[in-house]
Amino acid sequence: MTLEQQITTLAKAAVKALYNVDAEDSQIQLQKTRPEFEGNITLVVFPFVKTARKAPQVVGDEIGNWLLGNGEGLIARFNAVQGFLNLVIDDAFWVKQLEAIDADDNYGRFQSPITHHQSPIGAQPLMMVEYSSPNTNKPLHLGHVRNNLLGYSIAQIQEANGWKVVKTNIVNDRGIHICKSMLAWLKFGNGETPETSGKKGDHLIGDYYVRFDKEYKAQITELTAQGMDEETAKREAPLMQEAQEMLRKWEAGDPEVRALWEKMNSWVYAGFDETYRRLGVSFDKIYYESNTYLEGKSEVEKGLASGQFYRREDGSVWADLTRDGLDEKLLLRSDGTSVYMTQDIGTAKLRFRDFPIDKMVYVVGNEQEYHFKVLSILLDRLGFPFGKELVHFSYGMVELPNGKMKSREGTVVDADDLMDKMVEDAKEISKDKVNTLQGITEDEANEIARKVGLGALKYFMLKVDPRKNMLFNPAESIDFNGNTGPFIQYTYARIRSVLRKAGEREEKDGEILETRGLDPKELALIQRLTEYPAAVRTAGEEFSPAVICNYAYALACDFNSFYHDLSILNEPDAHKRALRLLLASNVAKVLRSAFALLGIEMPERM
RNA sequence: GGUCCGGUAGCUCAGCUGGAUAGAGCAACAGCCUUCUAAGCUGUGGGUCUCGGGUUCGAAUCCCGACCGGAUCACCA
Secondary structure, three states: OOHHHHHHHHHHHHHHHHHOOOOOHHHOEEEEOOOOOOOOEEEEOHHHHHHHOOOHHHHHHHHHHHHHHHOOOOEEEEEEEOOEEEEEEOHHHHHHHHHHHHHOOOOOOOOOOOOOOOOOOOOOOEEEEEOOOOEOOOOOEHHHHHHHHHHHHHHHHHHHOOOEEEEEEEEEOOOHHHHHHHHHHHHHOOOOOHHHHOOOHHHHHHHHHHHHHHHHHHHHHHHHHOOOOHHHHHHHOHHHHHHHHHHHHHHOOOHHHHHHHHHHHHHHHHHHHHHHHHHOOOOOEEEEHHHHHHHHHHHHHHHHHOOOEEEOOOOOEEEEOHHHOOOEEEEEOOOOOEOHHHHHHHHHHHHHHHOOOOEEEEEEEHHHHHHHHHHHHHHHHOOOOOOOOOEEEEEOOEEEOOEEOOHHHOOOOEHHHHHHHHHHHHHHHHHHHOOOOOOOOHHHHHHHHHHHHHHHHHHHHHOOOOOOOEEOOOOOOOOOOOOOHHHHHHHHHHHHHHHHHHHHOOOOOOOOOOOOOOOHHHHHHHHHHHOHHHHHHHHHHHOOHHHHHHHHHHHHHHHHHHHHHOOOOOOOOHHHHHHHHHHHHHHHHHHHHHHHHHOOOOOOOO
16 A cells, blocks of 8 residues: 555544534545655545645644554654645654565556456456557658657557557558659669668668659749749649659559669668667567558448448548537548558558557557547448547647758758767767776677667656657757756666676675664655656556656655665674665666666766 | 657757656866776756646646747658
């Protein structure tokens, strides 16, 4: 039972005994005691002031005294200040908490989600998390990085919350945008390959996507100069015509187009795999739109047959969503080709055929909120039970100082370049630390720089509220000081160093712990450790890695303050030394666990 | 125009299910390394929580209305 639960029970008994009030849980308002007052936990007494017909100060004192007399030693002292009852919890309680944390190898992990009704009793419910979902026409950029980091972290967090999680990726490997790259490569590529150019496959393809856009724009300019209006020019430009023709050929299974498509996609996948590996993200099941779009088409046909959708005179198929307060939505183009929505319907169907999914989560940017609103309705209308329940985990955009990134205009921060830069910076900074890193090999140094550089990047992106847009300024390097990944990694490395030294000195496990006269810094640390499971729950409910970041930062701050003020190994009192060692070791354990939820690795030294 | 999201220190962000004097980091300034890793610790300065109403013992937080910024409403994805 947590401290909050115990105090809640006691507080209810107190107001019942004192004022004959049957308090609701919601009336027992507990908060952490502010540092300027003595105490660990604070009961807000305002909710009882009215019924007690006494001044807040009096009510505070009365409840405080009752708790002191009936708390079975849990409460050591109290002070009441203007309606706030600050409770000092007995040291022995905290030491017991620490021992319990130490004994729990899965501290902060839960057996099952808080509430779940669909699954049979006892079965672990399954959550599928879709993230990444790249197009195979360009390399990954900073926006994808945010998506990948969020998706991976959300999966870890939900797993810790008791879900069985299947991480999935839908690769957008077909469509007009792919044809654009292919066409540009055919026309201007001179047979260039990753091998001949030395370029990573995804970057090579991306270059041709940009090339297409450049040539296409030139054609538009030319046509409008000849007097054509811009709309028509965009439609009639030869390159666009050819790209559309290529898409039709692709859908018709034209062997040449398919062969080219497979070759170019394989280059891209090799590139993506490398980027994913470096980012540290992975998938349990990958879907390809080239395999799911036909399924989507057939679902749309079924919907057409059952009267859910309708066909216009030009042959295009639409859904009328006006009764849901939305617009009409295109599902199949007049030439019969499918659109994004069609594919998503097919993908959803296959996924639910493949897995007993209880909850489907799409990690996709907030610019697609409308799309998922529509998808949810369409799936529901087509008779899929999961339609209504789907979760669009909608995150904010990454913006540059001068606005949004635009891949076609080349104003993107490339994922590979950014990772290179971060690791380089980490390496550079670590050069000043030769004294602490002496004696390590070049490989070890590189490995530390990799972990720290990536840690800085990941923490930077995960610490902000996922729903909000965030700013990235390429001109300013990502910090390694302050509220950053490296700060927390450093805290961990410090602890590991102390623990290594303790091992060398044969500090014994099982030494009796000091249980009285805890230093405020020790106590604050233990209390912070006890808050970890709640942070994991909140992060899960809110789909927010930022909650974990904030928690880990607070824990690291508490530890550094403790570390600065109190000596661990040089403490002469063996009982105190044992307590501090145990404390340090569990701080390291929780920091490591928290960072694992973020997908950030810990260096043993740095 | 409809819908959705945001507006907190010079900058980047916490806090938002109502609670005590609104917090961090960066940047600036001043201290702390013969002692467990100074990527650290301590301190100083910095605020009309966009504005105006309302709800109440109490509002950055909830409600209403403005203003500003962003997204979206495609035979794009």
